[in-house]
Amino acid sequence: MTTVRCPICLRLIDWSAAEEVVMTPAGTYERLERRPDEDDIQWNHRRLNVYRMCPGSAGSSQHALPGRYGDFGEPLVIGMVGESASGKTHLLAAMIGMFCDAARMTRIGLSVGALDLAMHDQYMREQVRPFLDNGQGLLGTRPAPPEFTDAFWVHNRRTGRDTAIAFFDVSGEWLASHESETPFLGAVNGLIFVVDPARIRRLGGAGGSVTGDPSFGIVLDKLARIRGFEGSAFLPVPAVVVIGKCDLLRHTEDLVGRWFPRGGQDDQEEFDLGTVEEESEDAYAFLWTVEAGGWLAPFVRCADSTLHFATATGTKAVLEGDGETFPLELLKPRRTLKPLLSLLAMSGVLERDKLSPAGRRGDR
Secondary structure, three states, X not given: OOEEEOOOOOOEEEXXXXXXXXXXXXXXXXXXXXXXXXXXXXXXXXXXXXXXEOOOOOHHHOOEEEOOOOOOOOXXXXXXXXXXOOOHHHHHHHHHHHHOOHHHHHOOOEEEEEOOHHHHHHHHHHHHXXXXXXXXXXXXXXXXXOOEEEEEEEEEOOOOOEEEEEEEEEEHHHHHOOOOOOHHHHOOOEEEEEEOHHXXXXXXXXXXXXXXXXXXXXHHHHHHXXXXXXXXXXXXXXXXXXXXXXXXOOOOOHHHHOOOOHHHOHHHHOOOHHHHHHHHHHHHHHHHHOOOHHHHHHHHHEOOEEEEEOEOOOOOOEEEOOEEEOOOOOOOOEOOOHHHHHHHHHHOOOOHHHOOHHHOHHHO
């Protein structure tokens, strides 16, 4: 029996026995059954957007998971963590935009497809394309319970392994005041923490902090308590720390600038995980130098962790009407994919030997 933990309610689901359903136009779930006269093509067509009902849901809390979510063993559930203005919404949109690029992923031996076609189409239509194609600024994560942002099926052509990957965008502000409403943390097994350099006092001025992003500690503390890791030396959950908005730093901070050479020479390097150790060392040194040790909590507390520099936009936003836009001639996400690739290697989706020893506790 294959069991999968529901990231919405934490119930363990017997995946093969879970009821297949489809969503109706009214937003309710309806059981899907094969008709006697259907051949395989007709049946598979109707199952394109199938879900599996979580048996632990009922009434107003009724929920379902993508139909193939548990088909490949334990899914990789990734949480994006950071304050609402940290830039993680833009970072995630850029990251997923790159992750869906077949030509890019072929270079590292992965095939990627949408796990939930309707969810993926909505995310691309409302977030990724407006941002990457039109330079539209995106709203930050709303203060609400974590929800699926997007989900993928990933095939590693070198190992033959298939994995389901789900992304959750987590509001740090919401987690801080909702102790009993964070079941997602009981299922998460990969974390991406986003550092906003504008919140570091040495960089952002008097309004900045010297203690770090409070959402980092909240997530780590709750994760340790929920998963029974309290008292353990390290949390056995891989994590990456991404210093975002590096377009604001690359010309004034040498440790940052060396990872953003002119002319885009870093496009190929982004796929070379052999440089992760060196990048992590520079990112650690940078945060320590600017008195931002509080943002290093995930690196210190997680057994597997790496640090990265990235910019989701490559340029500052321009105010336009009630929102923000990014000039298309300057909009250039850089180094947004490498943190995800590092996390995939630490999680076994990619071959672990692609990584340098930077993410291994014994080699620090």
